[in-house]
Amino acid sequence: MQMPFASSFVRSPAALRDHPALVLNADYRPLSYFPLSLWPWQEAVKASFLDRVVIVAEYDTTVRSPSLEIRLPSVVVLKDYVKPAAYPAFTRFNLFLRDEFTCQYCGAKGEMTFDHVLPRSRGGRTTWQNVVAACGRCNLRKSDKTVKDAGMSLARRPMQPTAAELQNVGRKFPPNHLHESWMDYLYWDAELEA
Numbered sequence: 001m002q003m004p005f006a007s008s009f010v011r012s013p014a015a016l017r018d019h020p021a022l023v024l025n026a027d028y029r030p031l032s033y034f035p036l037s038l039w040p041w042q043e044a045v046k047a048s049f050l051d052r053v054v055i056v057a058e059y060d061t062t063v064r065s066p067s068l069e070i071r072l073p074s075v076v077v078l079k080d081y082v083k084p085a086a087y088p089a090f091t092r093f094n095l096f097l098r099d100e101f102t103c104q105y106c107g108a109k110g111e112m113t114f115d116h117v118l119p120r121s122r123g124g125r126t127t128w129q130n131v132v133a134a135c136g137r138c139n140l141r142k143s144d145k146t147v148k149d150a151g152m153s154l155a156r157r158p159m160q161p162t163a164a165e166l167q168n169v170g171r172k173f174p175p176n177h178l179h180e181s182w183m184d185y186l187y188w189d190a191e192l193e194a
């Protein structure tokens with residue numbers, strides 16, 4: 001059989017763009033919670049034909065190539081386990097995620113900025129232990145003072161998170177759209193509390 005790569009499928013972009021597949025690691029847990037690990041259906045179909053994933057759930061929607069018709073995968077599992085890095089990269093996104101997009105001084109949520117706990121002007125470094133998410137107001141108020149001099153306090157001491165800790169935080173942020181076939185594989189805190 002000829003390898004039916006995604007490009008050989010007849011597709012109607014508007015109808016199919018919205019059929020991403022949830023990607024699970026070989027242990028049936030999402031590769032990532034936030035952002036949730038999703039592939040475009042083309043990727044999922046291709047990986048399936050390359051024998052890299054097993055399809056465990058499908059959409060009702062089908063696509064056709066000249067030689068076959070298939071249902072679009074809605075959940076796929078990797079055959080080979082991907083070992084996550086023990087410690088996530090120190091990035092803007094991961095830092096905000098660690099702090100749950102919450103100002104570490106006043107608890108405000110929303111648009112966040114970075115704040116150096118010990119200001120750079122006093123030798124403070126840009127590390128997990130010295131940078132926190134802060135709202136614009138608190139950042140301005142603290143300016144280049146120490147926490148104590150500014151008369152402020154931190155919600156908690158900033159630490160380097162492990163990958164597992166960050167995954168757990170990510171579970172608090174489910175995306176807006178979740179397909180029903182994904183639910184068996186996702187454990188959102190919101191759902192557990194309901």
Ligand SMILES: [Zn+2]
Pocket residue numbers: 103104105106107108134135136137138139
């Ligand atoms: Zn604040």
